[in-house]
Amino acid sequence: MSLLDSSLWDVIKASLDPAIWKELWGPIGETIYMTVVSSLIMLVFGLIIGILLTITNPDGLIPLKTSYTVSGWVINCLRSLPQMIMIILMIPVARLIFGKAYGTNACIIAIAASCIPMYARIVESSLLEIEKGKIEAAQAIGSNNLSIIVRILLPETLPSLIRGFTVSVISVLSMTALAGMFGAGGIGDIAVRYGYQRFQHDRLFACVYILIIMVQLIQGIGNLVSKQILKNRNLI
Amino acid sequence: METYLKISDLHKTFYPHGKPLKVLDGINLEVDKGEIFGIIGFSGAGKSTLARCINRLETSDSGSIELGGTDILKLPKKKLLQERHKIGMIFQNFNLFDSMTVYQNIAYPLQIAGVPKEQIKERVQETAELVGLTEKLKAHPGALSGGQKQRVGIARAIVTKPDFIISDEATSALDPQTTIQILDLLKEINRKYGITILMITHELDAIRYICSRMAVLEEGRITESGQVRDIFENPNSKTGELFAKVFKLLQSAELTHGGGI
Numbered sequence: 001m002s003l004l005d006s007s008l009w010d011v012i013k014a015s016l017d018p019a020i021w022k023e024l025w026g027p028i029g030e031t032i033y034m035t036v037v038s039s040l041i042m043l044v045f046g047l048i049i050g051i052l053l054t055i056t057n058p059d060g061l062i063p064l065k066t067s068y069t070v071s072g073w074v075i076n077c078l079r080s081l082p083q084m085i086m087i088i089l090m091i092p093v094a095r096l097i098f099g100k101a102y103g104t105n106a107c108i109i110a111i112a113a114s115c116i117p118m119y120a121r122i123v124e125s126s127l128l129e130i131e132k133g134k135i136e137a138a139q140a141i142g143s144n145n146l147s148i149i150v151r152i153l154l155p156e157t158l159p160s161l162i163r164g165f166t167v168s169v170i171s172v173l174s175m176t177a178l179a180g181m182f183g184a185g186g187i188g189d190i191a192v193r194y195g196y197q198r199f200q201h202d203r204l205f206a207c208v209y210i211l212i213i214m215v216q217l218i219q220g221i222g223n224l225v226s227k228q229i230l231k232n233r234n235l236i
Numbered sequence: 237m238e239t240y241l242k243i244s245d246l247h248k249t250f251y252p253h254g255k256p257l258k259v260l261d262g263i264n265l266e267v268d269k270g271e272i273f274g275i276i277g278f279s280g281a282g283k284s285t286l287a288r289c290i291n292r293l294e295t296s297d298s299g300s301i302e303l304g305g306t307d308i309l310k311l312p313k314k315k316l317l318q319e320r321h322k323i324g325m326i327f328q329n330f331n332l333f334d335s336m337t338v339y340q341n342i343a344y345p346l347q348i349a350g351v352p353k354e355q356i357k358e359r360v361q362e363t364a365e366l367v368g369l370t371e372k373l374k375a376h377p378g379a380l381s382g383g384q385k386q387r388v389g390i391a392r393a394i395v396t397k398p399d400f401i402i403s404d405e406a407t408s409a410l411d412p413q414t415t416i417q418i419l420d421l422l423k424e425i426n427r428k429y430g431i432t433i434l435m436i437t438h439e440l441d442a443i444r445y446i447c448s449r450m451a452v453l454e455e456g457r458i459t460e461s462g463q464v465r466d467i468f469e470n471p472n473s474k475t476g477e478l479f480a481k482v483f484k485l486l487q488s489a490e491l492t493h494g495g496g497i
Contacts (some may be wrong), residue, residue, distance in 0.1 A: 037320075131329070131331070136293055138295060138318075138333075140346055141345045141348055142317045142349065145318075147348060155332060155335035155336075156334060156335050190337065233378045234378030235334060235376075235378045
C-alpha cells in the first residue's frame with residue numbers, strides 16, 4: 001500500500017498487518033546479527049585504540065607525543081569519511097576476506113571500519129573524565145601502568161564507558177540500515193527495496209517501527225545498566 | 237635522633253604556557269625518624285609539588301631526596317614502585333576508588349605489593365579496626381561522609397605498614413570536629429607504629445595540634461624551620477609572621493568563644 005493512492009491512516013493500519021510482519025522476522029534477525037557482531041568488533045578495537053590514545057596523551061601514563069599526534073590524525077581522517085563512502089572503500093577488503101563484496105558479513109567490515117574510530121574517540125573522552133587524583137593515588141601506592149589501566153582507569157569510568165558504547169551501538173544500527181542499500185540485507189534493505197523502489201509505504205512504516213523500538217531498547221538498557229552501577233557505588 | 241628524610245637542594249621548575257616558573261628553589265629539609273613534621277605555606281608556595289617530588293609522582297630537576305638511606309631520585313622504575321609500598325600518601329580529596337568497596341580500597345595496596353590472599357583479609361580487618369571502619373567494609377566510598385572517606389584514605393596508606401606517610405592537606409576538606417578526629421588518628425598511628433609523618437598543610441591549628449617540628453615554605457624556599465612553638469612565638473619570615481599573627485588572633489577568639497581546636 002502506498003501513500004500515493006491511500007490515506008495515511010490506511011497505510012498505518014496496513015503497516016500493522018501480520019502478513020507484512022511475517023516477512024520481516026528474517027530481516028530483523030539479519031539486522032540484529034549485523035548490529036551485534038559489528039558492535040562487538042567495535043568494542044574490542046575501539047577500547048584498545050581508545051586506551052592507547054588516553055595513555056599516550058601528553059598528560060597520560062606513557063606520554064608519546066608523536067604517536068599520539070599521528071594516531072589522532074589518522075582517526076580524524078577515517079572519521080571524516082561519510083559512512084557510505086566507507087562502505088564503498090571496504091568492498092575490496094570484504095572481497096579479500098569473504099570472497100564476495102555484498103551480503104551481511106561483507107557489510108560488517110565496513111560498519112566496523114566506520115564505527116571503530118568514532119568509538120575510540122568516545123572511549124578516550126570517557127577515560128579522560130577520571131579524576132587525576134585517583135591515578136596519582138594508584139601510582140603513589142606503587143601500581144604499575146597495567147594495573148592502573150585494568151583496575152583503576154576502566155572500572156572507575158565504567159558508567160561513562162557504557163553510555164558511550166550505547167550511543168555507538170545505536171550508530172552501528174543506523175549504519176546497518178544504510179548498508180542495506182549495498183546488499184547487506186536487514187531492515188534497511190526492506191526499507192529501500194519496498195519503501196523506496198516500490199512505494200510500499202506500509203512496509204516502510206513497519207521498518208520505522210522496528211528501528212524505533214530497537215533504538216529505544218538499546219538506549220534503555222544502556223541507561224539502566226550505567227545507572228545501576230552508579231547506584232551500587234552510591235554515586236547517585 | 238636519626239634522620240629519616242633528607243632533602244638537599246631540590247629544584248623544580250614548571251613551564252606553564254612556555255614560561256619558566258620556579259616552584260621549588262633549593263629545598264633543604266631534614267625530618268627525624270618517628271616524628272610528625274609539618275610544612276606550612278600559602279597556596280602556590282610549592283607544598284604539593286614538594287610532596288609529589290618525594291615519592292616521585294613529580295620529577296624534580298635537581299637535588300637529592302634520601303628516604304631511610306635510599307636515594308629516591310636514583311632508583312630505577314621497578315625499584316621505585318617497590319619503594320612506594322613503603323611510603324603511604326593521604327590526599328585532600330581522598331582519591332578513593334569509587335568502583336571498589338571500602339574493603340577493596342584498603343586491600344588494593346596489599347594486592348599490588350603481592351601479599352598472599354589469606355594475609356590480606358587479616359591485615360584489612362586489623363587496619364579497619366584501627367581506623368574505626370569495621371562496620372563499613374562492604375560499603376562503597378560514595379556512601380561515606382568526608383571523615384569516613386579520609387579514614388579509608390588513611391587505612392589505605394598504612395595497610396602496607398609503611399615507614400613514612402605523606403599527608404597532603406589531609407584535613408583541609410574536613411570540618412573542625414572531623415579534623416581533630418583525623419589528626420588524633422594520625423597521632424595514634426605515629427605513636428603505635430612509629431611511622432614518620434610529613435604533614436603538608438595551610439592549617440595552623442593542624443600543625444600546632446600534631447607536629448613537633450615544622451618548616452615554613454615560601455615561594456619555593458624553606459624560610460624557617462624548627463620547633464613549632466619557637467616559630468609561632470618568634471617568627472623570622474614573612475609567612476611565619478603572618479601565620480603567627482593569625483594564630484594569636486585565633487587564640488584570643490578561642491578565649492572569648494571557647495571554640496577552635
